[in-house]
Amino acid sequence: MSRSTYVLVLAAVWLSAVVTPVEAQPRPPFVRGVLSGYGAISYAATPDSDFGNDFTATLSPLLLEQVGDDVLLETELDFELADAETHVHLEHAQIHYLGFERLQVTAGMFHVPFGIWMHPTWVNRMPTPPLMYQDTHGAPPHDGLLPVLFDVGVMVRATIPLFEGWRTSADVWVTQGPSDEIPVHTHGEEDPAEEPPESDAAPLGYGANFEDNNSDKMVGIRLRAVSQGGLTIQGSGFRAKYDAAGDLGVYGLNLSLIWTPRWGGGPLFDFRGEGVLLGEEYLEDAAVETVNSGGYYLQIARRIGALEPVARWSQLPQAIAGAGPLVEERRQLALGLNYWILPSVPLKAAYNVELDGTDGVFLEWSVGF
Amino acid sequence: MTRLAGVTAVLSAMGCAQNRSPEQVGMDVDGARLWMVTCDRCHNARSALEFTPDQWPVIVSHMRTRAGLTKSEASAVSDYLRGLSARTEGGR
Numbered sequence A: 001m002s003r004s005t006y007v008l009v010l011a012a013v014w015l016s017a018v019v020t021p022v023e024a025q026p027r028p029p030f031v032r033g034v035l036s037g038y039g040a041i042s043y044a045a046t047p048d049s050d051f052g053n054d055f056t057a058t059l060s061p062l063l064l065e066q067v068g069d070d071v072l073l074e075t076e077l078d079f080e081l082a083d084a085e086t087h088v089h090l091e092h093a094q095i096h097y098l099g100f101e102r103l104q105v106t107a108g109m110f111h112v113p114f115g116i117w118m119h120p121t122w123v124n125r126m127p128t129p130p131l132m133y134q135d136t137h138g139a140p141p142h143d144g145l146l147p148v149l150f151d152v153g154v155m156v157r158a159t160i161p162l163f164e165g166w167r168t169s170a171d172v173w174v175t176q177g178p179s180d181e182i183p184v185h186t187h188g189e190e191d192p193a194e195e196p197p198e199s200d201a202a203p204l205g206y207g208a209n210f211e212d213n214n215s216d217k218m219v220g221i222r223l224r225a226v227s228q229g230g231l232t233i234q235g236s237g238f239r240a241k242y243d244a245a246g247d248l249g250v251y252g253l254n255l256s257l258i259w260t261p262r263w264g265g266g267p268l269f270d271f272r273g274e275g276v277l278l279g280e281e282y283l284e285d286a287a288v289e290t291v292n293s294g295g296y297y298l299q300i301a302r303r304i305g306a307l308e309p310v311a312r313w314s315q316l317p318q319a320i321a322g323a324g325p326l327v328e329e330r331r332q333l334a335l336g337l338n339y340w341i342l343p344s345v346p347l348k349a350a351y352n353v354e355l356d357g358t359d360g361v362f363l364e365w366s367v368g369f
Numbered sequence B: 001m002t003r004l005a006g007v008t009a010v011l012s013a014m015g016c017a018q019n020r021s022p023e024q025v026g027m028d029v030d031g032a033r034l035w036m037v038t039c040d041r042c043h044n045a046r047s048a049l050e051f052t053p054d055q056w057p058v059i060v061s062h063m064r065t066r067a068g069l070t071k072s073e074a075s076a077v078s079d080y081l082r083g084l085s086a087r088t089e090g091g092r
Helices: A003-018 B002-013 B022-039 B056-067 B071-087
Strands: A031-046 A052-067 A071-082 A085-097 A103-111 A150-160 A166-175 A218-227 A231-241 A249-259 A270-284 A287-301 A307-316 A319-321 A324-327 A330-342 A345-354 A360-368
Touching (some): A031 B056, A052 B056, A287 A324, B056 B071
Antiparallel strands (some): A071 A085, A085 A103, A103 A150, A231 A249, A287 A319, A319 A324
C-alpha cells in the first residue's frame, strides 16, 4: 500500500467516525449496574394465652452488574432484625456466563433449583412459607424440612427444544452440600443447640456453613418443561454426604407444578403445588439406618382487580428416627387476602389454621424495587 | 393468532411501528409475547417504565437465569422493553 493510499484509508476511517449520525442508537455502556431488590415489614401474632406478637423488618438489596453482553454478576445481601441484633448475611453471589444460545453457566453462591417456592416477599403470595420450608424473608422461623436452598458451587443450565410449544430445560449442579455442623446463627433460625433433637438423626443445615465438612459434594439435577399454555412441570433431585467422615448420605426429590392458564391479558388463576421427599442416613447402634421425611403443599390464588384471595394447604407427616421424631406432624390451612397497591407492592394478610398447633395471624407489607 | 394480532394493533396504536422495519416490529411482537407469557408465571409483570433503556438488558439477563430463556428470546424481551421504555421516557 502506497503512502497516499494509506493516508486516504485513515482519513476515510476518521471521517466515518466523525459523521456518524447523533440520532443513531447509542451502544449501552460496557459495564452497567442496577440496584434492585425487595423489602418487607411484617407482623405476626399467635392468639394463644400468651398472645405473642411481633413486628419485624427485612431489606434485601440486589446488586446486578452486567459486563459486556454475556457476563452478569449478581449479589444479594439480607438485612434482618433478629432478637437484639440486626443480622446481615450474603444471600447469594454469583457470576453467570450468558454467551451461549441455549446454555448458561453459573458459579458462586446461588439459588439451588430444588423446588419452586419463591423467597422474595413481593413475589410469593403468602406472608408465610409452606410448612416444608423452614424460613423465608419476613416470616417467622418455624420447623420444616429444609430451607429454600442456597449453596456454593457450579451449575450449568441447558435449554433443549424437545416438543413444539414447550420450553424444556435441564440444570445440573455441584455444590458444597448439607452438613450436620450448623452454626449458631443461620438465616435467622433458632439455635439448634438450644433444643437437642430427640431423634437419632441430626437436623441438617443446607448452605448454612460455607466450609465444607467433607470432601463429598452435593450433586443435583432439575428437569423442567414449560408450556406456552401456562403449565410448568419440573422434577429435581440431589444426593450428598453430610457428616465429617463422609459416611452418611442424604437425598432429596422434588416434584413441582405451576399452572397459570391465561384469560385475556393475564393469568386466570395461579395454582402451584410441590411435594418433597428427603431420605437421611443416621447411625443407630452402629448400624446405618435411613429415615424418610416428606411434605407437600397446594396453593391457589386468583386476582380480582387489585384484590387476590389465596388459599394453601400444607402437610408434613411425622418422621421417626430411632428414639424420637425428626419431623413432627403438622397440617395447616392458610387463608390469605392480598391487596396489590402496585404490581410489585402487595399488602398481604393471612390467617393460618394449625390443625396440630396454635393458629397465627400474619400481615406483611412488601415492596419489590 | 388473535392475541398476536391484538398485540400488534396495540403497539401500532402506540406509535411503536412508526419508522421501523417490519423485522423490528416482528421482534417487538415476539418480545411482547414472551414478556406476557413468561414473567407472570412467577410474579406480576413489571412495567417497562420502571427501568431505563440501559437498565432493562441487565434486568432481563437476571431474569433469563431464572426463567431459562435462550439468548435470542432474552434479546427479544430486552429489545421490546428497552424500546417501550425509551418511547415512553421510562426509568428511575
